[in-house]
Amino acid sequence: xxxxxxxxxxxxxxxxxxxxxxxxxxxxxxxxxxxxxxxxxxxxxxxxxxxxxxxxxxxxxxxxxxxxxxxxxxxxxxxxxxxxxxxxxxxxxxxxxxxxxxxxxxxxxxxxxxxxxxxxxxxxxxxxxxxxxxxx
Amino acid sequence: xxxxxxxxxxxxxxxxxxxxxxxxxxxxxxxxxxxxxxxxxxxxxxxxxxxxxxxxxxxxxxxxxxxxxxxxxxxxxxxxxxxxxxxxxxxxxxxxxxxxxxxxxxxxxxxxxxxxxxxxxxxxxxxxxxxxxxxxxxxx
Numbered sequence: 001x002x003x004x005x006x007x008x009x010x011x012x013x014x015x016x017x018x019x020x021x022x023x024x025x026x027x028x029x030x031x032x033x034x035x036x037x038x039x040x041x042x043x044x045x046x047x048x049x050x051x052x053x054x055x056x057x058x059x060x061x062x063x064x065x066x067x068x069x070x071x072x073x074x075x076x077x078x079x080x081x082x083x084x085x086x087x088x089x090x091x092x093x094x095x096x097x098x099x100x101x102x103x104x105x106x107x108x109x110x111x112x113x114x115x116x117x118x119x120x121x122x123x124x125x126x127x128x129x130x131x132x133x134x135x136x
Numbered sequence: 137x138x139x140x141x142x143x144x145x146x147x148x149x150x151x152x153x154x155x156x157x158x159x160x161x162x163x164x165x166x167x168x169x170x171x172x173x174x175x176x177x178x179x180x181x182x183x184x185x186x187x188x189x190x191x192x193x194x195x196x197x198x199x200x201x202x203x204x205x206x207x208x209x210x211x212x213x214x215x216x217x218x219x220x221x222x223x224x225x226x227x228x229x230x231x232x233x234x235x236x237x238x239x240x241x242x243x244x245x246x247x248x249x250x251x252x253x254x255x256x257x258x259x260x261x262x263x264x265x266x267x268x269x270x271x272x273x274x275x276x
Contacts, residue, residue, distance in 0.1 A: 016194075016195070018193055029194060031201060093195060094194065096194070096195035097141070098139045098190045098196060098197055099190065099195045101139060126144070127143060129142050130139050130141050130142070130197075131139065131141075131142070131185075133140075135137070135138040
């Protein structure tokens, strides 16, 4: 089994707010991230797939296909967007780094042709990142 | 849905690698430059990984403010700008980055209960790092 990782970057804005909480609770739990006008990050996405090396091509995955899927499903949708307002997954879910990693996994998992998705890692900043392995 | 969250923190400390159980010559050959009796320092980066179900109400594995506060108080305030050799946990054990990594893991494991501790990874320099995931767990 060989693991292959491809990186990409996207920039987006978001804010954290749960309508089920009072304004005070939202401020206490989410702090600065609760500003309704939003704020932004340069996200780094790392997608790791796993598979056997194809004896004919020497590839675990067709990198071009992986790149195209990442672009179509994630970057074209999320880059330079306000995640709360423009991404359907975040209409009723807070776009925390945890939920962004899960949403990206769900967008990619069924679209890969040969390799199997192993891990989605999303860096919100160089000092904060989330890994999602598809675990329930 | 279970996710892993990792956070990186920086602190600076000094140490000297020297074992009372070894002769001067053995210490020299084992630890080389790190055996300098005056000590030397590093900018350590500690990367803490916790895991757990993503809370449906908050979208979080745990509140970062809680994790940051705990690490600030219990790890960074403890080790930042200290000489590790003078600390009680390193009277017996040599303050290698391996042993420091284990100490930090134990501190977080004992005191932080908002999420499950998966791993502590400690970078001594850009070129070397150490990971500890507890006694019996293999790192994911």
